[in-house]
Amino acid sequence: MEIRPILSALMRSKVSMILIGLQVALTLAIVCNALFIISERLERMHRPSGMNETDTFWFVSTGFGQGFDVRGTMQADLALLRSLPGVADATTVISVPMSEGGWSTGISLQPNQNNSTAETAMYMVDAHGVSTYGAKLVAGRDFRAEEVTFNTMDDPPKAATVIVTRALAERLFPDGDALGKQVYYNNEGPTSTIVGIVERLQTPWTSADFVDNSTFVPAYLPYATSSRYLVRAEPGRRDEVMGAVEEKLLAANPSRIIGKMKTIAQVRAEGYAGDRAMAIILGAVIFALLAITALGIVGMASFWVAQRTRQIGTRRALGATRGDILRYFQTENFIITTLGLVAGGILTYGLSLWLMRSYQVPRLPWHYVPVGFLCLWALGQLAVLGPALRASRVPPAVATRTV
Amino acid sequence: MFSYYLQLGLRSLRRNPILTALMVAGIALGIAASMTTLTVMHLMGADPIPWKSDKLHYVQLDSWSADTPYRDDGRPPDQVTYRDATALMAAARADRQVAMFKVVQPVQPENPQVKPFQSLGRATFADFFPMFEPPFRYGHGWSKAEDDAHSRVVVLGPDMNEKLFGGADSTGRTVRLNGNDYTVVGVLDAWKLRARYYDLTNGAFADREEFFMPFTTAIDLKQRSVGNNSCWKAPGTGWDAYLDSECVWIQMWVELDSPARLADYRTFLDNYVSEQKKLGRFQRPPNNRLPDVNEWMADQRVVSRDVQVQTGLGFAFLIVCLVNTIGLLLAKFSRKAGEIGLRRALGASRRDVFQQYLVESGVIGLSGGVLGLALTGLGLLAVRALYADYKAVAALDWTMVLATVVLAVASAIIAGLYPTWRACRVQPAAQLKI
Numbered sequence: 083m084e085i086r087p088i089l090s091a092l093m094r095s096k097v098s099m100i101l102i103g104l105q106v107a108l109t110l111a112i113v114c115n116a117l118f119i120i121s122e123r124l125e126r127m128h129r130p131s132g133m134n135e136t137d138t139f140w141f142v143s144t145g146f147g148q149g150f151d152v153r154g155t156m157q158a159d160l161a162l163l164r165s166l167p168g169v170a171d172a173t174t175v176i177s178v179p180m181s182e183g184g185w186s187t188g189i190s191l192q193p194n195q196n197n198s199t200a201e202t203a204m205y206m207v208d209a210h211g212v213s214t215y216g217a218k219l220v221a222g223r224d225f226r227a228e229e230v231t232f233n234t235m236d237d238p239p240k241a242a243t244v245i246v247t248r249a250l251a252e253r254l255f256p257d258g259d260a261l262g263k264q265v266y267y268n269n270e271g272p273t274s275t276i277v278g279i280v281e282r283l284q285t286p287w288t289s290a291d292f293v294d295n296s297t298f299v300p301a302y303l304p305y306a307t308s309s310r311y312l313v314r315a316e317p318g319r320r321d322e323v324m325g326a327v328e329e330k331l332l333a334a335n336p337s338r339i340i341g342k343m344k345t346i347a348q349v350r351a352e353g354y355a356g357d358r359a360m361a362i363i364l365g366a367v368i369f370a371l372l373a374i375t376a377l378g379i380v381g382m383a384s385f386w387v388a389q390r391t392r393q394i395g396t397r398r399a400l401g402a403t404r405g406d407i408l409r410y411f412q413t414e415n416f417i418i419t420t421l422g423l424v425a426g427g428i429l430t431y432g433l434s435l436w437l438m439r440s441y442q443v444p445r446l447p448w449h450y451v452p453v454g455f456l457c458l459w460a461l462g463q464l465a466v467l468g469p470a471l472r473a474s475r476v477p478p479a480v481a482t483r484t485v
Numbered sequence: 486m487f488s489y490y491l492q493l494g495l496r497s498l499r500r501n502p503i504l505t506a507l508m509v510a511g512i513a514l515g516i517a518a519s520m521t522t523l524t525v526m527h528l529m530g531a532d533p534i535p536w537k538s539d540k541l542h543y544v545q546l547d548s549w550s551a552d553t554p555y556r557d558d559g560r561p562p563d564q565v566t567y568r569d570a571t572a573l574m575a576a577a578r579a580d581r582q583v584a585m586f587k588v589v590q591p592v593q594p595e596n597p598q599v600k601p602f603q604s605l606g607r608a609t610f611a612d613f614f615p616m617f618e619p620p621f622r623y624g625h626g627w628s629k630a631e632d633d634a635h636s637r638v639v640v641l642g643p644d645m646n647e648k649l650f651g652g653a654d655s656t657g658r659t660v661r662l663n664g665n666d667y668t669v670v671g672v673l674d675a676w677k678l679r680a681r682y683y684d685l686t687n688g689a690f691a692d693r694e695e696f697f698m699p700f701t702t703a704i705d706l707k708q709r710s711v712g713n714n715s716c717w718k719a720p721g722t723g724w725d726a727y728l729d730s731e732c733v734w735i736q737m738w739v740e741l742d743s744p745a746r747l748a749d750y751r752t753f754l755d756n757y758v759s760e761q762k763k764l765g766r767f768q769r770p771p772n773n774r775l776p777d778v779n780e781w782m783a784d785q786r787v788v789s790r791d792v793q794v795q796t797g798l799g800f801a802f803l804i805v806c807l808v809n810t811i812g813l814l815l816a817k818f819s820r821k822a823g824e825i826g827l828r829r830a831l832g833a834s835r836r837d838v839f840q841q842y843l844v845e846s847g848v849i850g851l852s853g854g855v856l857g858l859a860l861t862g863l864g865l866l867a868v869r870a871l872y873a874d875y876k877a878v879a880a881l882d883w884t885m886v887l888a889t890v891v892l893a894v895a896s897a898i899i900a901g902l903y904p905t906w907r908a909c910r911v912q913p914a915a916q917l918k919i
Contacts (some may be wrong), residue, residue, distance in 0.1 A: 097903075101812040108805045113796060119794070144591045144603055147664025148706070196552040215898055235709060236723050268719040306709060307591075307663070334536050339591050339601050348683055359871035370514050371805060378809040385816035425836070441790045 084169065088414050095386075104384055106422030109375045111429035112460055112465050114450040115437060116364040123357040129293075131179040132247070132282030134216025135346045137170065137315045139324050140178055142341040145307035147439035152304040153232055159371075160208065162334055163311060166326065173214040174302050177286040178346060178354030189254065189297075190266040191403055193273075200253045201292040203248070203285035204267075206303040208237060212280060214314045217298075220248060222261045222278035225300040232302045237302035241267055245278035249294035267297075288353050307338075320345065324355045326482040337467035375458075376465040383411060383469035394473055395480030404474040411470035412463060414454070419462040423455050430454070487844065494845035496862070501817065505849070508813050512853025512897055513860055515806030520857065521864030522792070522799035522888045527885065528625040528878040529689075530788040533682045533858060534618065537740070538778035541616060542747065544737040545776070546758065550717035551768035561772045562715065562735040563686050567704075569761075578753045579739035580746060581616050584700060585609035586735050587687050587712035590662040594649050602660075604645060606696040606868065607684075608703035614671075616740050617683055622646075622673030624656035627699060630844040631670075639667040642695040642853065642891020646672045660696075667698065679877045682778055682895065684736050687712040690874035708736045712723075717887040739775070751775060764792075778842070807900045810849070813905040822911045838909040843901060854890040861889055 092099050143159065145152055156174055158260055163172035177184030188198025205211065209227045218271075225243065233239045244265075251260035265272045283296040302309075315323040328340045351358075387394070394407055434446035498505040532538050546569055547561035550564055555562045565573075570584035585607055591605045607613075614626030627638045646655055655669045680689040707724050712734065720730035754773045761767045776784055820868045825838055861881065866877040 098812055098815060101815070105805055105808045105812070108801060108808070112801050112805070116798060141602075144592055146591055146601070149664070224704055234808055236727065238719075238722075305711075332568075341602055341603060355871070355873060356789075356791060359868075360795070362717055362871060363795055363868075364798065367518060370518065371802055374511055374514065374806055377511075377565055378812055381809075381813045383506060385813075385820070388820070435904060437794070441794050443794075 085413070085417075088410065088417065091415065092417065094374060098386075099421075100384060102379060102418050103425065105375050106343060106419050106458055106462070107426035109371050110423055110426030110451075110454045111433045112371055113368050113457075114430045114454045115432045115433050115446060116368050117445075118434075118450055119443060120361045120364050120368075121217070123361045124289055125262040125359075126288070126356050127354045131284045131346075131350070132215075132217055132280070132296075133179055133284075133346065135350060136314060137317055137320050137321060137461050138178075138216070138346045139308060139315075139343050140175065140312045140346070140349075141327070141343045142308055142310045143338055144341065145335075145338040146292070146381075147307070147337075150307040150337065152307050152309060153302070153464035155338070156302055156309045157306060158334060159311065159331060160210075160308070163313055163327070164210075164328060166323060166330065168315050170314045170316045170325075171214040172311055172313045173210040174305055175214075175310050176206045176305075177203070177209070177310075177436055178215075178312060178349060179284040179286060179296075180335075180346075180350050181286045182288070182353060186285065186287075186290075186292075187249075187267055191254065193266050195266070199292075200250060200295055202250055202267075202295040202297045203287070203292075204241075204299055205283070206233075206298050206299045206301045208302060209293040209300065211298050211300075212245060212278070214312050215283065216225040216314060217280040217283050219245075220281045221280055222276070223277060225298070230302065234303070234441055235305060236350075239299050239303060240272050241297075241299045241301070242272065243277045243300060244274045244297040245280060246276055247283050247296045248279055248281055250296065251276065251279050253295060264454050300484050309455065349427055372461060376461055379415065379462055379465035383466045384472070387411070387469045389471040390473075391476055391480055394476040394480075395478055398476065398478035407474040407476070408470050411473055412464055415462045415466040415470075416459065419459055423458060425453050426458075427455075486840070487840065488843040490841045491848065493841060498848060500633060503604060504813060504817055507848050508810050509852045509856060510811075510902075511813075512850060512893055513856035515897070516802035516854060516857030516889060516893045517860030517864050519796075519799040519803040519809045520861040520885065520892070521868060521889075522796040524861070524865060524885045525868055525879050526788055526792050526796045528679055528880070528882070529792060529875075530782065531679060532557075532659045532779055533678055533680060533782075533831060534778060540740055540742055541778050542739050542741055542775040543777075543781045544739060544754070545772075546754070546767070547769045547772035548731060548733065548767055549805060553642040553717075553904055554769070555715075559772070560784070561774060564713065564715070565735050566731055566733055567728045567735060569757075570735040570737050572757070573737060573739075574664045576753070576757070579750055580742045581612040581740035582738070583610045583612045584735050584737045585613065585615055585684070586703075586710035587684065587694075588698070588706075589707050590696070591716050592645070592649070593661040593663070593664075594780075595659075596649070600706045602648075602696045605692055606662075606698060607694045608698055608700045608708060610701075612740070613697065616673045616738065617674045620674040622672050622674040623654040624669070624886060626697075627670050632701050634697050635705050637667045637702060637865070638670045638699065640671040640673060640697040641669055642673050642693065643675050645695040647824060649752045652888065662696070662698075676684060677877075680782065680787050682787070683738060684712070685781065685787060686736060688874075689782075689787045690787070690878070713887065746823075747775065803896070807896055810897065810900040814846060814901050815850075818904045818908040820908060821908070825908055825911045826913045826915065829911065833847050838911075839905055842905040842908050843898060846897050846901025847894055849901070850894040851890070853897060854893025857887060857893050858889050 160172055163169055185204040186201060187204055189200050189202055190198045209225045212224050229243050231239055238274045254260055255263055260276050263276050267274055285293050285296055324343045331340055430451055437443040437446055500754050546565055547562045549555040549562055549564055588606045588608050589603055590606060591601055593601045611627050611629045611632050626640055631638055655672055659666045660669055660671050714732055714734040718731045720727045720732050741750055758767050758771055816847035865879045869876055
């Protein structure tokens with residue numbers, strides 16, 4: 083394949099070449115970085131929360147007036163919930179993973195330590211907590227009913243015994259001997275003994291840098307007259323149970339409001355709505371960008387074919403085969419695309435640097451650019467195929483016509 | 486001449502419908518992507534109270550632990566303690582001042598037809614209403630005397646008034662919140678506020694308050710904040726210990742009507758912190774801040790990083806679309822070299838040719854703009870569907886509509902300038918020989 087005539091023809095339409103090259107360069111830079119942001123978000127969205135998300139839902143009950151007996155209500159409600167057909171288990175909670183609201187605190191290994199050793203989310207539950215969340219106990223034991231204390235916001239739980247996630251246990255005791263050890267929540271507070279370790283339970287905050295550090299505390303902790311419940315239904319019966327709960331609880335104790343029931347699946351959807359939106363928006367931009375670039379190449383190539391109809395005819399008359407003509411346009415496209423891609427590679431890293439500095443996006447992994455090269459080469463070749471085939475069908479007789 | 490060029494332009498565009506459609510669609514897509522993202526960013530970060538945003542200042546005091554800063558970058562806590570809020574309210578050294586926090590109360594309607602419901606509210610001071618200027622439909626806010634008397638008064642939002650009183654003037658009537666009766670003193674009109682700038686800690690785009698009650702009354706009733714509460718030291722046992730603790734959970738704003746008043750208030754805060762240091766509090770280096778509304782919104786990233794990245798990519802996409810359009814126009818105009826040569830030979834000046842083709846580019850821009858505007862509308866609908874909280878910021882307003890059309894026409898003309906310039910440099914003689 084002769085490259086020289088292609089190059090000399092290209093030099094005659096420098097501007098068009100630069101325009102296509104620029105478009106390819108910008109496309110590569112945007113597509114690589116946007117794809118990387120999307121993959122980051124998808125990875126975040128697919129992290130396991132560590133709890134059963136398919137059979138669970140949660141809701142809040144709020145009693146009227148300061149005199150409301152929240153303690154009695156909680157115990158009665160839990161007994162009622164557990165007795166309902168289709169309910170596998172129920173517990174009192176203050177928060178659930180991905181709900182973006184909850185309680186966190188620092189843990190120290192020594193009393194009066196200046197800086198805490200780790201941050202953790204606090205999940206106050208009764209003895210049914212681990213089972214209702216569906217967390218997997220990997221070491222130690224579950225809470226005993228007699229360990230569960232009744233507390234209020236004015237008299238927070240002492241957390242004499244706690245169950246922690248494996249990530250937190252390893253952070254506190256890297257030697258892997260966390261079970262039975264004593265730690266201090268709240269700095270000067272009383273000691274807490276780790277009695278159990280669960281495999282995983284995320285914090286309520288999906289963006290927390292301590293997202294895998296969680297602690298179960300055996301305590302009833304209402305917020306004024308409000309109590310929250312997490313219910314795990316038997317597999318496949320969640321919606322049926324969810325529909326029946328409000329009426330049953332109100333019948334048992336009408337001087338309160340039962341808030342909206344929310345499935346944990348819904349909590350997940352809301353918790354990651356921003357990431358999902360970002361991924362969809364960037365995906366749409368990528369799609370539109372590739373379409374525009376491909377159409378631009380088609381438009382430009384068609385124009386060149388039309389402009390050179392006579393020359394093509396002349397070449398054909400002088401013995402060039404259809405394949406020669408086809409290869410001519412494809413090589414031409416390959417050269418332009420390659421020039422654009424080289425510039426685009428530099429632009430891609432520039433954009434990545436800027437995103438890192440201004441928007442805390444991590445560094446772009448190196449393999450995005452070579453993969454981007456292959457994709458845009460393919461896109462260019464496909465886009466030019468139509469016009470190039472048309473060019474190859476120009477009959478040699480065209481050379482003899484004047485207009 | 487303009488209408489003649491317009492006719493020529495339209496005819497030329499119709500001759501090549503696919504190429505024209507490609508150019509118009511390119512401009513429209515670029516415009517839609519950039520304007521959708523720009524609208525969201527613009528409305529999110531827009532000054533919510535332009536006539537006095539430089540006079541309203543958020544109060545930040547660094548009461549945090551001596552061992553660790555509140556934020557890694559050294560920024561002080563975004564809320565204040567109860568002790569500091571009440572001390573600053575009592576000193577009353579600003580032109581107006583307000584401390585506040587987020588509450589939730591069960592509402593028990595008198596009308597048995599209406600089911601009891603939970604309602605989001607705000608415990609605040611009398612100055613809240615003249616400072617942030619919510620519009621009243623009926624009545625007015627409460628007075629300082631009612632703050633001091635810990636009165637059981639309430640200002641209702643329009644939705645709650647609709648639900649409880651069918652939208653009638655309910656001033657003087659009673660509302661029962663969590664077992665206590667409050668007298669309605671005012672009812673707000675729809676408050677067209679995009680970002681709830683006065684409490685950014687608890688979400689700029691989260692649900693709005695449906696009632697306002699005196700801070701002093703809420704404290705009397707031991708009403709805890711349902712918003713963010715951060716402590717570096719355990720608060721101890723009991724309500725009084727909590728009020729006396731180093732936990733931050735209150736937002737505090739002051740109105741200072743002149744730079745001199747602002748300087749005075751800074752001095753006052755510095756003196757206050759020095760006094761507190763003598764009592765063993767405020768162990769960190771002095772770090773008081775008084776950002777105004779816009780500074781505070783920037784500090785709290787009301788316009789999220791995601792929205793900024795989306796806008797940046799939206800405009801990068803517009804550039805690609807423009808480059809694309811330049812290329813296509815170039816192709817199109819250079820095919821007409823013969824036609825141009827003919828016109829030039831018949832006496833048209835370069836200027837005439839230039840004008841003619843510029844009008845043609847303008848027509849493409851205008852069509853792209855109109856289509857782009859429609860697509861922007863769709864884009865905003867999509868944003869609203871994707872982000873539940875962005876209802877108020879994903880909406881077209883007149884400035885943005887105008888900006889869209891101007892941007893589209895300007896882009897197309899800019900894209901058309903080089904091809905047009907090339908077109909009018911055609912030598913008549915070179916084209917007429919065949």
